[in-house]
Amino acid sequence: MTARFVAALETISVEVSEHALEAYEAALGRICASVGFFKDETTGRWRVEGVREAGAREDDLRGALAIAEAVSGEAATLARVSTEADGWLARSYAGFPEQRVGKRFVVRGSHLGGERSVAGRITLALDAGVAFGSGEHGSTRGCLRALEAVAHRKPGRILDLGTGSGILAIAAARLLRRRVRATDIEPWSVRAAARNARANGVGPLVNALLADGWRARALRRHAPYDLVLANILARPLCRMARPMSVHVTAGASVILSGLLASQFRLVLGAHRRRGFRLERTLREGSWATLVLRAAPQMRAGMVRVDGVGHAVDPGCVR
């Protein structure tokens, strides 16, 4: 991963309330190679932090921050700290020790080196680089636990929407020994997912491709899916509820994460309107993961979208 960061790096961050978190995460996400958010448990406020090439796309950054302010109604002051590539990676690594997730998985940074197996568990070896998904985040952990919970249904067609590092696609391919389509809107995530899949011995099973939501034809061509994992953010999830309902099988399992516990009702409402029912909720810190089930008659009588699938669900326009 280091070779990708020969240019000087800069960490930019804002401190905001939970209400404004999503807007600022989206703003920094447009500019930065990597975005993380951390809660100060004492104040309840969030620090949204991203790493970018120093000074890159300054005009875009200003525009993105202005949009975040308009959307959230909250102004935030941008802090900038120059960051040595090695220092940043070292810090990422320090926050990425080996960890057990659920009953079936161990997530292990490839920087830890060496092979180590834990009895009864699948080791997911990941590069803790810029793509999101090193397993330390509550939303990723929730998805891995949810995957274990639905694995007994032996889904045949599987989609990991917003794959990041590929962690969920790799976990699904290794647990179920099935092909998994893994998509992301960011090219570096698609590359990281393919590379991590090969490193975990499931290169031929994980098909990583660039796609924005359900827009890619290659994604829709392989529908309907029996299992969809989508760890994105609350609002994009809501917008995708309708195409999701069209492109899954009757009785399909849908695992949604990337939402704060406070956004639970918003996301659930958008999916209930499309015929999904809640099977279980998993909490990891401030993060909620929903396990939904498509109704047995899901595909009959559903409103078809135009194939692009980005219609805004009225329940999510807030």
Ligand SMILES: C[S@@+](CC[C@H](N)C(=O)[O-])C[C@H]1O[C@@H](n2cnc3c(N)ncnc32)[C@H](O)[C@@H]1O
């Ligand atoms: C929170 S990360 C989840 C990564 C990984 N699946 C995990 O569980 O750790 C969300 C990922 O979704 C991607 N993403 C955001 N919007 C997307 C969209 N409209 N279509 C596809 N991917 C998207 C981001 O680039 C990012 O890699």
